[in-house]
Amino acid sequence: MKIYRDASLLTRVIWVLLILSTLVALVLGRWSSAFVSGATLVLSLAPPVIASRWSLSLPRGYLLATTLFIVCSIFLGEAFDFYERLWWWDIGLHGFSAVGFGLTGFLFVFMLFEGDRFAAPPSALAFISFCVGMTVGATWEVFEFFMDQVFGMNMQKSGLTDTMGDLIVDAVGSAVASLAGYFYLKDWRTGIFGRAVNAFVLRNRGLYQRFKDRLDR
Numbered sequence: 001m002k003i004y005r006d007a008s009l010l011t012r013v014i015w016v017l018l019i020l021s022t023l024v025a026l027v028l029g030r031w032s033s034a035f036v037s038g039a040t041l042v043l044s045l046a047p048p049v050i051a052s053r054w055s056l057s058l059p060r061g062y063l064l065a066t067t068l069f070i071v072c073s074i075f076l077g078e079a080f081d082f083y084e085r086l087w088w089w090d091i092g093l094h095g096f097s098a099v100g101f102g103l104t105g106f107l108f109v110f111m112l113f114e115g116d117r118f119a120a121p122p123s124a125l126a127f128i129s130f131c132v133g134m135t136v137g138a139t140w141e142v143f144e145f146f147m148d149q150v151f152g153m154n155m156q157k158s159g160l161t162d163t164m165g166d167l168i169v170d171a172v173g174s175a176v177a178s179l180a181g182y183f184y185l186k187d188w189r190t191g192i193f194g195r196a197v198n199a200f201v202l203r204n205r206g207l208y209q210r211f212k213d214r215l216d217r
């Protein structure tokens with residue numbers, strides 16, 4: 001399977017462990033654990049599957065990051081109750097996801113311009129990236145409210161305080177991602193965020209045609 005071959009060794013190990021965890025839970029009749037493990041596996045496979053259908057090539061580091069995030073948020077967060085055990089767990093995941101979605105928003109918008117860095121000011125692309133990160137964060141808060149109200153869950157924990165704290169963290173993470181995109185367009189491609197953006201652009205050169213002359217520098 002191409003998706004499996006393209007993944008890093010650590011990502012493959014995580015997938016195998018999730019499969020084993022699901023099977024063991026089913027054998028033991030632990031249906032809730034089986035559901036959480038299975039859902040984590042399916043969601044972690046979603047990014048590479050969707051990317052392949054859209055003819056995108058995901059860097060191994062990006063795929064590992066998304067897999068770890070899903071495992072930490074669903075498997076460890078819900079099954080092992082890390083949200084309650086570690087006060088900073090929810091905050092850290094929100095910040096991490098905001099940066100990730102912000103960078104994804106930047107790459108998507110930059111892709112629409114086919115890599116033309118002069119089609120729109122870097123500040124405009126950075127602003128759009130920030131909006132994407134915040135939109136995803138706000139949508140997640142709506143989802144938490146829906147689950148609490150309809151299914152009686154407690155995803156919002158302390159209610160308004162939890163929601164506003166998450167949105168503030170989302171804003172900080174989205175700002176970091178938008179600044180990374182801004183400096184990338186300003187030819188500053190060092191640092192972890194600059195390298196992450198560059199890795200995706202390099203693996204998908206055909207989608208950034210007007211930027212290809214700068215990729216080999």
